[in-house]
Amino acid sequence: MNVINEQSLANKDLVLRFSLTYSHLHTIHPRAFHVARQLKSLEELEVGIFDKLVNLMELRIEHNQISSLPSQVFWSLRNLKTLTLSNNQLLVIPDRTFYFMPKLRKLTLYNNPLLSLPDELMGYMPELTEFYLFGTNLTTAPGNVFANMSGLQMLNFHLNDHLKELPQALFCCLPNLTKLSLKSNNLSRLHPELFSKLPTLNTLVLNDNKLENLPENIFQNLGGVQLFLDGNQLEILAPDMFEGLVSLQALDLSSNKLTSPASDLFDGLTSLDFLNLGRNSIKKLPPTIFHSLTKLRQLIIYYNELEELEVGIFDKLVNLMELRIEHNQISSLPPQVFWSLRNLKTLTLSNNQFLVVPDRTFYFMPKLKKLTLYNNPLLSLPDELMGYVPELTEFYLFGTNLTTVPGNVFANMSGLQMLNFHLNDHLKELPQDLFCCLPNLTKLSLKSNNLSRLHPELFSKLPTLNTLVLNNNKLENLPENIFQNLTGVLSIDLKNNQLQTLPGDTFSSNTALKNLSLNGNPWNCDCDIRGIARWIKHNEQVVLDSEDVMCHSPVYQLLRTKISKSLYICIYIYIYIYISGGMRLKCFI
Structure with missing residues (x-):
């Protein structure tokens, strides 16, 4: 259909819904809808032809190419509740376009290349609760543009790349606003009174702007519970910046340029549940900076330049559940620094500069579930590192300079399911009882260490193990029956070691095995290989990589015989012994 005229809907008295979304219409007669008085939901139209649609409740005109609107085009729609004009080509909107629409509840104007808005845009619309005005070319907005929206609860005024400033009184008359999003605009400054008359605001989103500083008391009248300031250019925050925000529950200050936050910056934030200081340039945190945050459950301070943690810095965080400190420059930890964190579930200390970890560092953390220490230049671990952590399921200890570890280092981790103890270039040996007390371990990765031998009993007490990763080590042989107790193992990776042969019954107990990798080893395909070749x-x-499991010796089989084929080409060495009467015996060696 390309044309809608007066007769198109003449015999359709019961039409309640009419959709023209993504249509190819080029002509609509001005009186085309005058006969469709029962029409209550309309999706997309171009010209103002709604004079008789007095019962219309929903009008959707998004995703067209409309570049302008006739004056007063919507004035007859006094029962309209939803109007969507998004994703068109509107550059300007006439004065008083949205007058006489007292029942409107939702209005969308987003993704239009709007250059400006008129001073008198909106009539009285006390029932409007949602307004979406984003993805435009606006550089500012009239100070009274939201003045007649007293019932507004959610305002998305974001993703306007050219929006550099906001009038002081822009949000003066929104007593019921609960969420305001100004993210991803181009704001470099805010007026001190901008948010002073938003008593019910609980979410303020200001992330990804160009804010370099904030007026001291700009948030003082907010009763809000969520404040997002991440992705700006903030370097300094006044000590009383968040004073009085006793209801604040979430504060995101990540991805700014903060270097030295004041010790009392968060004083009084007794309801704070989430604090993100990550991706700044913080070099030092005062020892009492978090002492008011007794309800804090998630603290993120990763990707900073911290070189140390002060004694007692976490002492008051008794409800903390997640602490992320990875990607800093911390070289040492104070003794007992985590002892107050009895509810902690996740602790990430990876990508720092730890050479050693103090005795009993991880004591009194019975609820810990995940611990990361990887990518630290650790030289050793203490005999008493871990307290009782029965709920710990994931431990990441790789990328270190460890040469060995205490035999009891994992002894208190009875609930451990995944252990990544790999990529330790200097790790040459493992104690016999290292994995003695891990009855629930399902995945063990020891890949890319420097292991040349394994104790015969190393894996003997891992009844639930299903994945064992040993590739890229220096293993020259394996003890007989080393995998004997791994009856439930599904995957064993032995590729890229120095194995030349294996006993034929090496994997005979692993009846559940589904994936075995053996390639990248210098297999010696003499007669001793027959047992494993047969298996x-x-x-x-x-053996999913069996096609790549190649012989490296003897010379006549170098790189050209699949190991399983060597079963048939075993070459025997023999000598002749001459006896009397010219007879000779052929003796196999």
């Missing part, structure tokens, strides 16, 4: 031939569905 591979009978279990090629398990």
Whole structure:
């Protein structure tokens, strides 16, 4: 359909819904809808032809190419509740376009290349609760543009790349506003009184602007519970910046340029639940900076330049559940620094500069579930590192300079399910009982260490293990029956070691095995290989890389014989012994 005229809907008295979304209309007669008085939901139209649609409740005109609106085009729609004009080509909107619409509840104007808004845009619309005005080319807005929206609860005025400033009284008359989003505009400054008359605001989103500083008391009248200031250019915050925000629950200050936050910056934020200081340039945190935050459950201070943690810095965070400190420059930890965190579930200390960790660092943390220490230049671990952590399920200890570890280092982790103890270039040996007390371990990664041998009993007490990763080590041989107790193991990775042969019954107990990797080893395909070659031939569905498991010796088999084929080409060495009567015996060695 390309044209709608007066007769198109003449015999359709019961039409309640009419959609023209993504249509190819080029002509609509001015009287086309005058006969459709029962029409209550309309999606998209171009010209103002709604004079008789007095019962219309929803009008959707989004995703067209409308570049202008006739004056007074919507004035007859006094029962309209939803009007969507988003994703068009509107550059300007006539004065008083949205007058005489007292029942309007939702209005969208987003993703239009609007250059300006008129001083008199909106009539009295006390029931409007949602207004979406984003993705435009606006540089500012009239100070009274929201003045007649006393019932507004959610205002999305964001993603306007050219919006550099906001009038002082812009939000003067929104007593019921609960969420205000100004994110991803181009704001470099805010008036001190901008938010002073928003008593019910609980979410203020200001992230990803160009804010370099904030007026001292700009937030003092907010009763809000969420404040997002991340992704700006803030370097300094006044000590009383958040004073009086006793109801604030979430504060995001990440991705700014903060270097030295004041010790009393967060004083009084007794309801704060979430605090993000990540991705700044913070070099030092005062020892009492978090002492008012007794209800804090999530603290993020990763990707900063911290070189140390002060003694007692976390002492008051008795309800903390997640602490993320990775990607700093911390070289040492104060003793007992985490002892107050008895509700902590996640602790990330990776990508720092730890050489050692003090005795009993991780004591009194019974609820800990995840711990990361990877990518630290650790030289050793103490004999008493971990307290009783029965709920710990994930431990990441890789990318260190460890050469070995205490035999009891994992002893208190009875609930551990995944242990990534790999990429430790200097790790040459593992104690016999290292994995003695991990009855729930399902995945163990020891890849890319420097292991040349394994104790025969190393894996003997891992009844639930299903994945064992040993690739890229220096293993020259394996003890007989080393995998004997791994009856439920599904995957073993031994590729890229120095293995030359294996006993034929190495994997005979691993009846559940589904994936075995053996390639990248210098297999010696002499007669001693027959046992494992026979096993591979009978279990090629398990050795998924069997085509790449190649002989490296003897010379006549170098890189050209699949190991499973060596079963048939075993070469025997023999000698002849001559006896009397010209007879000779052929003796195999």
